[in-house]
Amino acid sequence: MTVTATGLTPEQKRKAKDGYLVLRDFFTLEDAQTLRTRARELLEGFDLESHPKTKFSTGEEVDHVGDDYFLNSGDKVRFFFEETRAEGAFDNEGNLKVDKVCAINKIGHALHELEPAFKELSMRPRVKQVVESMGFEDPRILQSMVIFKQPEIGGRVPPHQDSTFLYTTPLSAMGLWFALEDCTPTNGCMHFVPGSHKTVPVYKRFVRKPGNVGTTFITLKDGIKEPPEDAYVCEPTPVGSLVLIHGSVLHKSSQNQSNKSRWIYTFHVIEGNAKYAPDNWLQPTPEMPFTKLL
Ligand SMILES: O=C(O)CCC(=O)C(=O)O
Numbered sequence: 687m688t689v690t691a692t693g694l695t696p697e698q699k700r701k702a703k704d705g706y707l708v709l710r711d712f713f714t715l716e717d718a719q720t721l722r723t724r725a726r727e728l729l730e731g732f733d734l735e736s737h738p739k740t741k742f743s744t745g746e747e748v749d750h751v752g753d754d755y756f757l758n759s760g761d762k763v764r765f766f767f768e769e770t771r772a773e774g775a776f777d778n779e780g781n782l783k784v785d786k787v788c789a790i791n792k793i794g795h796a797l798h799e800l801e802p803a804f805k806e807l808s809m810r811p812r813v814k815q816v817v818e819s820m821g822f823e824d825p826r827i828l829q830s831m832v833i834f835k836q837p838e839i840g841g842r843v844p845p846h847q848d849s850t851f852l853y854t855t856p857l858s859a860m861g862l863w864f865a866l867e868d869c870t871p872t873n874g875c876m877h878f879v880p881g882s883h884k885t886v887p888v889y890k891r892f893v894r895k896p897g898n899v900g901t902t903f904i905t906l907k908d909g910i911k912e913p914p915e916d917a918y919v920c921e922p923t924p925v926g927s928l929v930l931i932h933g934s935v936l937h938k939s940s941q942n943q944s945n946k947s948r949w950i951y952t953f954h955v956i957e958g959n960a961k962y963a964p965d966n967w968l969q970p971t972p973e974m975p976f977t978k979l980l
Pocket residue numbers: 833843848861863874876937938939950952
């Protein structure tokens with residue numbers, strides 16, 4: 687589905703009621719190449735020696751995200767490794783098993799401000815039109831990332847709702863997810879449960895612990911049954927696609943089991959008029975408040 691110069695068509699708006707919308711050919715192959723080239727320069731340029739070796743996982747099983755390197759990354763460009771595990775980036779002694787360029791899970795979280803090529807795409811009139819079409823009045827950008835699923839080691843992203851991480855009252859988060867390469871069932875494309883944003887409430891939150899000493903999940907509602915595996919719809923997306931992701935829709939992606947990488951760029955918007963929870967993991971700073979999109 688392509689998008690018109692004035693935003694989403696009525697049919698696209700209807701389709702977005704599934705909780706996600708794939709917009710093919712939203713940006714060009716040249717755009718994707720420009721962003722990939724810059725992302726690769728960033729990977730090649732970062733200093734491994736001074737890096738705290740922070741790993742990244744969206745799941746609850748790894749206590750990875752308590753450190754300052756992660757918590758203070760909202761206004762920086764920082765690098766997060768794949769989880770430690772047999773098939774991951776590190777061996778049991780914590781040594782990198784692969785080239786550092788191939789060991790990074792993601793870069794975040796202020797590419798939309800600090801990296802001109804990413805900023806340019808994020809602030810494009812087309813992006814603004816689409817976000818406005820989705821009903822945002824004063825959208826603010828936050829939490830931008832490049833997620834690399836490197837061949838054979840790129841990890842899975844477990845089922846989650848983005849509002850768990852970017853909680854506002856009322857709920858308002860939406861993800862914008864740009865395929866910088868073809869995303870396929872074997873290299874870790876996205877899976878969604880259509881309509882789950884209407885049936886599964888946001889039942890937990892990912893917050894800073896008091897005193898900013900790490901992070902934890904807190905439960906908002908007990909006894910929520912997540913949909914079974916077979917409720918997930920696999921959505922392969924060619925390079926150039928933009929996917930809009932409702933903050934409450936359940937989605938996930940699998941491990942890259944292929945020999946082809948799967949690089950994407952994503953950022954999120956929240957409604958500027960909504961109350962942003964002061965214990966959300968990511969907080970604005972005086973130097974870098976959340977970016978006004980419009
Ligand atoms: O790119 C992926 O594999 C997962 C991204 C995602 O789930 C998100 O940004 O919320």
